[in-house]
């Protein structure tokens with residue numbers, strides 16, 4: 001059998017509060033992610049969803065437990081080194097892009113994720129048709145703003161750019177941390193549709209945190225429910241297809 005692309009074993013992760021207290025957020029979390037999985041992740045506020053992403057990305061180191069990537073132990077690997085194979089898109093449109101650079105300059109930098117990065121004007125010209133095609137695929141006019149400074153883009157265009165940048169150099173694991181939450185409903189649905197299309201087309205492995213149960217049901221082949229720092233449900237393929245909104249709302253009661 002092929003090795004999981006990522007495996008988390010008995011992960012315990014603490015965070016330090018403003019008054020210096022260390023509190024355990026992930027409490028013995030286990031998860032196996034297979035190549036091509038598109039997993040939607042839901043759970044109450046404070047369930048540990050972002051802490052899970054921080055632990056996967058290496059922003060936070062677990063107190064105990066292990067993480068392996070294609071069978072190799074990466075528990076102690078730095079965030080920078082993990083960025084060679086893990087890409088992340090955040091909720092905040094200001095994160096993940098360089099505001100004083102143009103759209104295409106940002107895209108060129110993204111082709112070197114996890115490496116030393118500098119801009120070569122010749123490469124920019126060579127890649128222009130490809131970048132334009134990618135921008136078009138986002139269906140929000142980004143292709144008409146290729147030489148615009150990122151700070152002048154709309155929130156939706158900026159998030160679409162962040163998403164493209166995270167996927168330009170194929171990541172083994174793509175982490176989408178409520179990447180459409182700051183957008184209006186129409187813009188959000190547009191970006192989600194473009195996200196899904198790219199994930200399917202490139203057969204990417206992705207985890208997507210969302211507070212919208214409809215989206216959690218609609219997208220992906222797997223649905224994970226987090227509660228108090230543990231996985232309390234993990235619906236795969238056929239099981240997920242049979243789920244209804246009420247089934248998910250039940251997890252948010254008490």
Ligand SMILES: Nc1ncnc2c1ncn2[C@@H]1O[C@H](COP(=O)(O)OP(=O)(O)OP(=O)(O)O)[C@@H](O)[C@H]1O
Nearest residue numbers: 015016017018025044045046047048049050051052
């Ligand atoms: N860096 C930090 N410093 C202090 N507390 C933190 C930190 N990160 C997270 N926490 C706390 O840890 C708990 C879990 O947070 P986390 O962001 O992982 O939850 P979440 O499931 O993503 O929630 P939400 O849906 O609200 O984003 C929360 O109580 C949060 O306040």
